[in-house]
Amino acid sequence: MGKSVRIKSFELVAQDISDVDVHLLHALSAGVGWPHRPADWEFLRQVGEGIVAVDEIGRVFGSAMWFQQSEDFATIGLVITTTRSQAQGAGRWLMAQVLERCKVSNLALNATKAAYPLYLSLGFEHEATVFLNAGKVSAVPELGPAQGSLGNLPVSQIDEIMDCDSQGFGVNRAPVLEKLAETSSICVLRRDGKVVGYSMRRPFGGLEVIGPIVASNDEDAIQLAAWHLKTMKGCQVRIDTREESGPFAEFLTQCGLAPVETTITMSKGRRFLNRSATAPWVFALAGHALS
Incomplete structure (x- = not known):
C-alpha cells in the first residue's frame, strides 16, 4: 500500500512518531477515550517504534506502534484513528505501513471489538480475551503464608526475573522489562533462592497498573498481586488479565477490581499464547501494547 492515503479532500502521510509533539498524541488518544497521558506516550516512544498519519499542516489523524520483544517477535499497539479518518480506511493503511516496516513474521496485539474485523482480514487469529479489571481497591482478603519468600527487587537486580519471565511470556523481552523497571515497584517470589514469580506496579493513565504478574499458579499470582494491593486501599488500580x-x-473481584472492558488477543505467524500446566504464565499483562 502507498506511503500516503487520501481522506476526502486532503492527503495523509506517514511520519515517524518520535518527531511529533507528544501533546498531539495525547489529544489523539483522549479523542477516542483512551487514558494515556503525555508521560505514558513518552514512555512508549522510548521502548517502541511507530508512525503517525499527518496532513499537510501537521494535524495528527492516526497512530500505530510496534514493540520489538525479540529478534523474531513484536507486539503492536496504539493503533488509533480519528472517526473521520477511520471511515476512509486510515486504520487499514496504518496497519499496512506497520506490517511493511516491522521486519518480523511473528506478531501479536490486543484488539478492541471495533478493530477486530480489520485484524482478522489482515490474517491475525483469535487467541484469548483480555479482561480489564479496574476500580478502587477495597479490603484485600487475608491470605495464608506464601509458598516461598516475597520481597522487593531493586532495579539493579532486574536480571533475576528474566528467566521466569521468558518462560511465561515465550521470548526474552529484557529491554522492555528493563525500561518498565525504571518506573516500577517490583515484588519477587523466591523458592529455594530461585525467582519463581514476580509482579510490577507503576503509574499509568492517572491510576496504578499492576502488571506484568508472572507466576506458575493462581496462588502465587494472588500473593504477588496482594503484596502491592495491601498498601493501596482506596487507590484506583487496573490489572489486565486473561483469567x-x-x-x-x-481475588481481583474481592479487592474491588471488577472487569470493566475486554479486548481480544490475536496473533499472526506462530501462536503467541502457549500455556503449560507446570511453567510460569502471564497472569497480568504489562499493558495492551506491550502484552
Missing part, C-alpha cells in the same frame, strides 16, 4: 474465572480472577 476469566478461577481463584486469581475471583
Whole structure:
C-alpha cells in the first residue's frame, strides 16, 4: 500500500512518531477515550517504534506502534484513528505501513471489538480475551503464608526475573522489562533462592497498573498481586488479565477490581499464547501494547 492515503479532500502521510509533539498524541488518544497521558506516550516512544498519519499542516489523524520483544517477535499497539479518518480506511493503511516496516513474521496485539474485523482480514487469529479489571481497591482478603519468600527487587537486580519471565511470556523481552523497571515497584517470589514469580506496579493513565504478574499458579499470582494491593486501599488500580474465572480472577473481584472492558488477543505467524500446566504464565499483562 502507498506511503500516503487520501481522506476526502486532503492527503495523509506517514511520519515517524518520535518527531511529533507528544501533546498531539495525547489529544489523539483522549479523542477516542483512551487514558494515556503525555508521560505514558513518552514512555512508549522510548521502548517502541511507530508512525503517525499527518496532513499537510501537521494535524495528527492516526497512530500505530510496534514493540520489538525479540529478534523474531513484536507486539503492536496504539493503533488509533480519528472517526473521520477511520471511515476512509486510515486504520487499514496504518496497519499496512506497520506490517511493511516491522521486519518480523511473528506478531501479536490486543484488539478492541471495533478493530477486530480489520485484524482478522489482515490474517491475525483469535487467541484469548483480555479482561480489564479496574476500580478502587477495597479490603484485600487475608491470605495464608506464601509458598516461598516475597520481597522487593531493586532495579539493579532486574536480571533475576528474566528467566521466569521468558518462560511465561515465550521470548526474552529484557529491554522492555528493563525500561518498565525504571518506573516500577517490583515484588519477587523466591523458592529455594530461585525467582519463581514476580509482579510490577507503576503509574499509568492517572491510576496504578499492576502488571506484568508472572507466576506458575493462581496462588502465587494472588500473593504477588496482594503484596502491592495491601498498601493501596482506596487507590484506583487496573490489572489486565486473561483469567476469566478461577481463584486469581475471583481475588481481583474481592479487592474491588471488577472487569470493566475486554479486548481480544490475536496473533499472526506462530501462536503467541502457549500455556503449560507446570511453567510460569502471564497472569497480568504489562499493558495492551506491550502484552
